[in-house]
Amino acid sequence: MTLPNMHYADLKDSYLFYDISQKVNAYIERNPQSRVLRLGIGDVTLPLCKAVTDALHSAVDDQSRQESFHGYMPECGAPFLREAIAAHYAGRGVSVGPEEVFVSSGASDELGDILSLFDVSNTALIPEPAYPAYVDANVMEGRKIIHLPTDENSGFLPLPDEKYKAGIIYLCSPNNPTGAVFTRELLKDWVDFANRNGNIIIFDAAYEAFIEDESVPRSIFEIEDAKSCAIEISSLSKTAGFTGTRLGYTVIPAELTRNGMNFNEMWVRNRTTKTNGVSYIIQKGAAAVFTDEGQRQIKENIRVYKNNARTLMNALDSAGMKYTGGRNAPYIWMKCPEGLDSWALFDYLLNEAGIVGTPGEGFGICAKEWFRFTSFGKTEDTEEAAKRLALLFAKRRSK
Amino acid sequence: MTLPNMHYADLKDSYLFYDISQKVNAYIERNPQSRVLRLGIGDVTLPLCKAVTDALHSAVDDQSRQESFHGYMPECGAPFLREAIAAHYAGRGVSVGPEEVFVSSGASDELGDILSLFDVSNTALIPEPAYPAYVDANVMEGRKIIHLPTDENSGFLPLPDEKYKAGIIYLCSPNNPTGAVFTRELLKDWVDFANRNGNIIIFDAAYEAFIEDESVPRSIFEIEDAKSCAIEISSLSKTAGFTGTRLGYTVIPAELTRNGMNFNEMWVRNRTTKTNGVSYIIQKGAAAVFTDEGQRQIKENIRVYKNNARTLMNALDSAGMKYTGGRNAPYIWMKCPEGLDSWALFDYLLNEAGIVGTPGEGFGICAKEWFRFTSFGKTEDTEEAAKRLALLFAKRRSK
Numbered sequence: 001m002t003l004p005n006m007h008y009a010d011l012k013d014s015y016l017f018y019d020i021s022q023k024v025n026a027y028i029e030r031n032p033q034s035r036v037l038r039l040g041i042g043d044v045t046l047p048l049c050k051a052v053t054d055a056l057h058s059a060v061d062d063q064s065r066q067e068s069f070h071g072y073m074p075e076c077g078a079p080f081l082r083e084a085i086a087a088h089y090a091g092r093g094v095s096v097g098p099e100e101v102f103v104s105s106g107a108s109d110e111l112g113d114i115l116s117l118f119d120v121s122n123t124a125l126i127p128e129p130a131y132p133a134y135v136d137a138n139v140m141e142g143r144k145i146i147h148l149p150t151d152e153n154s155g156f157l158p159l160p161d162e163k164y165k166a167g168i169i170y171l172c173s174p175n176n177p178t179g180a181v182f183t184r185e186l187l188k189d190w191v192d193f194a195n196r197n198g199n200i201i202i203f204d205a206a207y208e209a210f211i212e213d214e215s216v217p218r219s220i221f222e223i224e225d226a227k228s229c230a231i232e233i234s235s236l237s238k239t240a241g242f243t244g245t246r247l248g249y250t251v252i253p254a255e256l257t258r259n260g261m262n263f264n265e266m267w268v269r270n271r272t273t274k275t276n277g278v279s280y281i282i283q284k285g286a287a288a289v290f291t292d293e294g295q296r297q298i299k300e301n302i303r304v305y306k307n308n309a310r311t312l313m314n315a316l317d318s319a320g321m322k323y324t325g326g327r328n329a330p331y332i333w334m335k336c337p338e339g340l341d342s343w344a345l346f347d348y349l350l351n352e353a354g355i356v357g358t359p360g361e362g363f364g365i366c367a368k369e370w371f372r373f374t375s376f377g378k379t380e381d382t383e384e385a386a387k388r389l390a391l392l393f394a395k396r397r398s399k
Numbered sequence: 400m401t402l403p404n405m406h407y408a409d410l411k412d413s414y415l416f417y418d419i420s421q422k423v424n425a426y427i428e429r430n431p432q433s434r435v436l437r438l439g440i441g442d443v444t445l446p447l448c449k450a451v452t453d454a455l456h457s458a459v460d461d462q463s464r465q466e467s468f469h470g471y472m473p474e475c476g477a478p479f480l481r482e483a484i485a486a487h488y489a490g491r492g493v494s495v496g497p498e499e500v501f502v503s504s505g506a507s508d509e510l511g512d513i514l515s516l517f518d519v520s521n522t523a524l525i526p527e528p529a530y531p532a533y534v535d536a537n538v539m540e541g542r543k544i545i546h547l548p549t550d551e552n553s554g555f556l557p558l559p560d561e562k563y564k565a566g567i568i569y570l571c572s573p574n575n576p577t578g579a580v581f582t583r584e585l586l587k588d589w590v591d592f593a594n595r596n597g598n599i600i601i602f603d604a605a606y607e608a609f610i611e612d613e614s615v616p617r618s619i620f621e622i623e624d625a626k627s628c629a630i631e632i633s634s635l636s637k638t639a640g641f642t643g644t645r646l647g648y649t650v651i652p653a654e655l656t657r658n659g660m661n662f663n664e665m666w667v668r669n670r671t672t673k674t675n676g677v678s679y680i681i682q683k684g685a686a687a688v689f690t691d692e693g694q695r696q697i698k699e700n701i702r703v704y705k706n707n708a709r710t711l712m713n714a715l716d717s718a719g720m721k722y723t724g725g726r727n728a729p730y731i732w733m734k735c736p737e738g739l740d741s742w743a744l745f746d747y748l749l750n751e752a753g754i755v756g757t758p759g760e761g762f763g764i765c766a767k768e769w770f771r772f773t774s775f776g777k778t779e780d781t782e783e784a785a786k787r788l789a790l791l792f793a794k795r796r797s798k
Binding site for chain 1: 400401402403404405407408410413440442443444445446447449452455456459460462463464465468469470471472504505507508510511512515516517518520521531532535536539540566567596597598599636640642643644645657658660662665668669671672673674675676677678679680681
């Protein structure tokens with residue numbers, strides 16, 4: 001008799017975005033004329049930039065002609081893309097070899113796949129609020145989890161503590177959903193903690209392109225000694241609008257070893273067994289992101305999203321609301337007004353203002369007094385939402 | 400201290416294609432003027448058909464405009480593609496619902512990923528010779544493996560036997576590397592065996608498009624009762640030349656349950672946790688494969704490969720060589736001439752005729768007297784190789 005992986009029975013049902021869409025649909029049915037402003041799901045809305053679509057078209061043409069046709073791609077990534085990504089790191093002063101860069105189908109795919117490198121006996125330390133997949137991917141494999149709640153007192157940043165006995169440590173900066181970013185000093189504390197205890201940090205850098213403060217690290221490998229304790233997982237989803245086009249990359253330092261096993265070599269073995277590489281076409285499009293012209297164009301898009309964030313922040317400032325994020329992150333993480341928890345606020349904003357956000361509770365129970373807005377919406381929607389929010393909160397305040 | 404997944408230390412080093420390329424490079428260095436004919440790696444050489452590249456260009460255009468831009472795709476596949484694949488099955492008389500079809504980045508990716516659904520205590524039954532990743536993906540997770548050798552007496556087809564106590568049964572038809580295909584009767588025996596013992600069959604149908612005998616099943620779901628015991632993994636890699644473009648699909652019947660767990664629901668949960676779906680662009684290209692025009696065009700390409708196979712088979716026939724495959728498969732599986740094992744034959748063909756094939760031993764020790772040729776090479780190379788093979792083997796025979 002085949003035994004299924006019974007750890008799946010331990011997964012909590014994930015109804016967050018399903019519940020949101022049910023509520024939004026019901027609202028639209030009741031208010032067919034209302035203009036619904038969606039600042040909920042963290043999905044981009046601007047099209048791919050021209051440097052990328054030109055490269056994609058050119059790659060499709062390559063695949064249409066025998067003399068330029070590409071079959072199986074190298075499993076760990078095309079050399080042209082691994083080199084482009086390594087050069088991009090070098091441009092920011094981070095020394096990473098092309099053979100330390102692995103091309104993936106996206107950070108969400110990689111965050112699950114990478115767990116194959118770790119024994120199931122490792123406990124995972126997950127600061128919360130967090131991207132729900134960190135927890136679920138570990139529950140599926142039967143790992144124990146230490147949930148590490150963070151709050152506004154630490155700016156939603158987790159602090160290392162010798163009492164945490166965990167083999168795998170998740171750090172995300174800029175954070176989804178809070179927008180919090182690690183300082184160099186705090187990230188160094190975590191690196192030292194991990195090296196001291198022999199732990200490995202999985203550093204989720206999917207939002208690094210939104211960092212504008214020069215002092216804030218965009219890669220964990222900007223921190224001394226990180227190469228002996230960290231894996232960095234990144235993505236073009238938010239950097240270059242690849243949420244539906246799919247491409248990410250992972251850095252596993254050549255020197256990362258534990259118990260005589262080298263993680264870079266293990267990942268090469270994993271990829272050569274479990275994949276035949278990422279689509280040639282998409283890798284060509286991704287390489288265009290790292291050209292000068294590509295960088296210029298993606299930064300124009302990021303500027304649009306950052307202006308959206310600024311618009312929302314100004315509205316919240318004017319209404320005297322408390323929030324984090326927005327400055328170095330695409331997310332604004334707002335404290336719910338007195339007397340409303342995050343689901344109650346969700347209903348209130350939808351019904352009173354036609355605005356869709358994301359209840360903090362969806363990212364961990366510790367966040368049930370907080371609420372996430374994204375800056376990825378259309379600018380005209382974001383401006384309208386900002387007006388409605390300022391009015392609504394000011395009115396509520398004056399009651 | 401983080402404990403790595405020590406099962407990686409149990410993996411045998413996989414030097415097959417590395418060793419082959421080293422030998423070929425050395426040969427080229429010694430014989431710089433020689434025309435090397437590559438019939439080794441099973442990679443396609445014809446470009447994508449026009450219906451597909453048109454659809455890919457159109458999808459890139461969609462991504463370049465805000466009004467048609469696609470962000471995150473549904474994790475289990477775009478409805479347009481799941482429906483197209485379900486309709487394709489229906490056209491062959493197999494009833495599969497769109498919600499039973501999952502879009503993947505390719506069969507090789509899926510063959511590893513799908514193992515998440517099974518407890519590590521399940522033993523895997525792997526008929527050999529086999530695609531090496533079946534074994535390695537299970538070794539990585541610490542599963543026990545029953546290696547089931549097959550030979551020419553059974554036409555390289557495994558026969559069910561009550562003595563095999565295995566939770567996961569791998570079947571591949573048409574087989575890589577032997578080209579053997581299951582009859583309906585034998586596949587029904589395996590389905591009955593699996594249902595009787597509560598096992599699950601992972602049916603690798605990556606080469607189904609090469610079947611020309613109407614009596615040979617192209618899907619395990621053509622067999623009665625398969626929906627209660629089988630998962631089918633398929634791919635456009637060989638069907639439509641997607642080896643470097645990447646897209647596959649998997650059918651998990653809604654009724655497939657064990658121990659109270661539903662495998663279709665589990666896979667939905669896995670995908671929604673571990674992926675954000677397959678690239679919109681590639682899914683659009685894949686959907687074009689299932690249009691009437693797409694089907695007509697991919698069949699032209701398959702005809703080219705089948706003619707290549709015919710050319711090689713004629714040459715082997717003329718030289719009195721014994722082989723299987725070629726008729727319903729892109730692979731020709733040849734018995735080594737007396738006195739040469741598969742690596743010796745590799746060296747002999749390379750040095751005497753500049754021909755690159757694949758030694759059977761790479762697919763399992765039971766295959767060390769066999770040798771694989773692929774029909775995916777360029778036609779002019781295949782024709783030249785056929786001439787050289789016929790001459791060489793006839794000469795050897797007449798000695």
